[in-house]
Amino acid sequence: MKTQGHKIFFLIALITFALGYSQIKISGKVTYKNKGISEVNITLKDTYDGATTDAQGNFSFETSEKGSHKITFTHPKYEDIEKEIGIENQDIIINADLKEQISEIDAVVVSAGSIEASDRKRATALLSPLDIYTTAGADGQITSALTYLPGVQKVGESEGLFIRGGTASESKIFMDGSLINNYFSNSVPGIAGRDQFNTSLFKGNIFSSGGYSALYGQALSGALMLESVDLPDQSSYNFGVSPIFLSGGFQKLGEQKNYSYGASLGYSLLSLMQNVFHFNTDFIDAPQGLNGDVNFRFKTKSGGFFKYYGMFNSNKMGVKTESLEPEYEFGLVRLKGKTMYHNLSFRQKFGKYLLNVGGSYSYNQSDLNFSTETNEIEDNHTKLLTDGNYVNFKTVLERKINRISAVRGGFELNNTNENLNFETVQKNYKDLISSAFIETDLGFSNALSAKIGVRAENSSYLGKSNIAPRFALAYRLSDKWTTNIAYGIFYQNPESKYINGPAALDFQKSQHYIFQLLKSSEGRSLRFEAFYKKYDQLIKTYSILPGKQQNQQIQTALNNDGYGYAKGLELFWRDNKKTFKNIDYWVTYSFLDSKRDFINYPVSLKPGFAAEHTLSAVVKRFIPEWKLGVNLSYTYAKGRPYYDIATELKNGEAVNYTRNEGRLKDYNALNISFNYVPSIGKKDAKSFTVFVLSISNVLGSKNVYGYNFSTNGSRSSAVVPPVNTFVFVGAFFSFGVDKTEDAINNNL
CATH class of the missing domain: 2.60.40.10 (Immunoglobulins)
Incomplete structure (x- = not known):
């Protein structure tokens, strides 16, 4: 009985335990x-x-x-x-x-009108310094490399970025947020000035061909925002040598890696190459230049960062051309140019706030001397002397709202003081442009985001103010497809070179409408963009003849009655070593329909700097076993229009009219470059060497940029490149850092 009771108790306990668990x-x-x-x-x-x-x-x-x-x-x-x-x-x-997780990595980014190289995640990340150096025909210049992207016109006779039917002055270039007023070197008419800033100075860039941020202003067409490098990885020394130039420099990194300083110096002279190649341009004084720069960077204990950069450049040249006037045999022009630029910036994070403060000073002097020659006797000397001082100050305060939303605002001051002395025309132009702006990035989800901003400006010279709203929206259609739209109003002062007398003037104005479709996948990107730009209040001018020589005309502002439009389609495709091993290539096509009635145009005309069709292709191939990079580029552009416009007096009023007009031959240029990266010295030595051979316009196409006309329009001469085909040979050495593997991996 006792045993039976134990069994019953054990069974009850087992059931209780099972129920409990x-x-x-x-x-x-x-x-x-x-x-x-x-x-x-x-x-x-x-x-x-x-x-x-x-x-x-x-x-x-x-x-x-x-x-x-x-x-x-x-x-x-x-x-x-x-x-x-x-x-x-x-x-x-x-x-x-569940609710979608808002993430900086996954969130769609507003990109209508812009191509960014500072963010390698994005398919439109393009023009890193290595991209620029290895683009055949770019000559290591940022602005030259940009001509192989959609939206930028190939205009060989003048420096600057000609974007979507806009003039070079309608695009602006910024360094660490501050305006660069003298990005290009001085030059003579018909020969483009070069970039004065070393490409390796910048770690990234954002190129906007329209619809750019409210943080930037005074540009009707586009903006290039350059971001300079921070602290280097380690100390290094470098020098370069070629038949054209000698250069050297160093970067010193502090032991605690919280500061660095550096400098470089370069000298260039073209006379040796004149003896080797047949130049179209008769340089009586071979182009030569002396340039240098210094930099200092410092990281504070609280996480702040100071950056200073200073640059100077002096150059000169002389050109002799056959005179179009019957009383003279030749025309001569000599140039002496001086430029200087200083940039100081500071950034610091204070909790949820990020402060960016920057300022820059630019100085530019161009001394042009015109004369004529008959029977080897110089006469009729005319001097055109211009100099300008420019100060820019800007501060931006940004606050994060959440992971992908932010608001930022600030103000900017841009002061200009220019002097011009040209025979009977003497002027001192002063203007202070004060600006305030606010902008917000709104991330509604990982698939939908917007950028909304407004900018207000006041010009002391014009005595007027403006308000410019801007808006952009991005939506992810799928994992690979994104669409963008953008709208904005943009204002810009009339160019000071046209303001040579009293005139009732206002801001020039443009409106941008942009639609973009972007496909992005690993190693490949496809971008389609359609745009429409409407211009109002463009400057109108008439010609005056202040010089002793009748062909020395300058344009003087009359009013703001000009107008115009530009519309077009652009296509960009890049395949970075995805389809073909070790081959990176991209192809761009631009269609542009543009007309303007501005400056001295008598009626609405297609601008002389705008080609209707432009096609570019860039191919880069690295052969690892040979340590050799082979790079090709090709550009085709439909012939641009040209005009010979004169001014005559009718009933006491200046009237412009067209005497001669036509269309240039189509532009073609095939370029090739070779980059050889040998193993020099010890295997583990911290050094880097590259030999470069570059040939521009390999096929020797005789391209024409435009025409000059005599005073009465009866004679003309073509504006052509200084040389049809040019060969560059050079060697670059770096010590203290070995970039060989980086160069190979990045297709140098």
């Missing part, structure tokens, strides 16, 4: 916008119990836990959810509806 089933469904989500992790907090949702979002698991617990739902792309449940003796059904 019986398994309860927890199940449910996880959704996002009423659709099931797979791969969601469900966990009973502080236990090992849980499950993962299937393709339909369903889950189930069993637990022996009892009482009050918390259950969590987690997924990398969605916000975590935590719910409380009470576990008793019955199965539980619990559902969850």
Whole structure:
């Protein structure tokens, strides 16, 4: 009986134990916008119990836990959810509806009108310093490399960025947020000035061919924002040698890696190459220049960062051309140019706020001397002397709202003081442009974001103010496809070179409408963009003849009655070593329809700097076993129009009219460059060497940039490149840092 009682007691205890630890089933469904989500992790907090949702979002698991617990739902792309449940003796059904996780990595980025090289994640990340150096025909210049992107016209006779039917003055270039007023070197008419800034100075850039940020102003067409390097990885020394130039420099990094300083110096002279090649241009004084720069960078203990950069450049040249006037045999022009630039910037984070403060000073002097020659006797000397001082100050304060939303605002001051002395025309132009701006990035979801901004400006010279709203929207259609739209109003003062007398003037104005479709995948990108620009209040001018020589005309502002439009389509495709091993290539096509009635145009005309069709292709191939890079580039542009416009007096008023007009021959240029990276010195030595051979216009196409006309329009001469085909040979050496592998991997 006792034994039977023990059995009954043991059975009751066993049943009680089983009931106490019986398994309860927890199940449910996880959704996002009423659709099931797979791969969601469900966990009973502080236990090992849980499950993962299937393709339909369903889950189930069993637990022996009892009482009050918390259950969590987690997924990398969605916000975590935590719910409380009470576990008793019955199965539980619990559902969850997740919200999308807002992420800087996954969020769509507004990019209408812009190509950014500072963010390597994006398909439009293009013009890194290595991209520029290895683009055949770019000559290591940022602005030359940009002509192989959609939207930028190939205009060989003048420096500057001609963007979507806009003049070179309608695009502006900034360094660390501050305006560069003298980015290009001085030159003589018909020969383009060169970039004065070393490409390796910049770690990234954002090129906007329209619809750019409210943080920037005074540009009707586009903007190039350059970002200078911070601290170098280590100290280094470098020098370069070629038949054209000698250069050397160094960068010294502090032992604590919290500061660095450096300098470089270069000298160039073209006379040796004149003896080797047949030049179209008769240089009576071979182009030569002396340039140098210094920099200092310092990181504070509180995380702030100071950067200083200073540059100077002096250059001179002399050109002799056949005179178009019958009383003279030749025309001569000699140039002496001087430029200087200083840039100081500081950034510091204060909690949720980021402060950027920057300022720059630019000085530019151009001394042009015109004369004529008859029977080897010089006469009729005329001097055109211009000099300008420019000061820019800008401060921007930014606050993060969440991971992908932010608001930023600030103000900018841009002061100009220019002098011109040209025979009877003497002027001193002064203007202070004061600007305030505010802009916000709004991330509604990973698939939808917007940029909304407004900029206000006041010009002391014009005595007028403006307000310019700007808006852009980006939406991700799928994992690979994104669409963008943008709209903005942009204002710009009339060019000071036209303001040679009293005139009632106002801001020039443009409106941008942009639609972009972008496909991005690893190693490949496809971009389609359509745009429309409307111009109002463009400057109108008439010609005056201040010089002793009748062909020395200058344009003088009359009013703001000009207008115009530009519309077009652009296509860009890049395949970076994805389809073909070790081959990076891109192709661009631009269609441009533009007309303007501005400066001295008598009626609305297609601008002389705008080609209707432009096609470019860039191919880069690196052969690792030879340590040799082979780079090709090709550009075709439909012939641009040209005009011979004169001014005559009718009833006491200056009237412009067209005497001669036509269309240039189509532009063609095939360029090739070779970059050889040998192994020199010890295997583990910290050094880097590259030999460069570059040939521009390999096929020797005789391109024409335009025509000059005599005073009466009866004679003309073509404006052509200084040389049809040019060969550059050079060697560059760096010590203290070995970049060989980086060069190979990045297709140098």
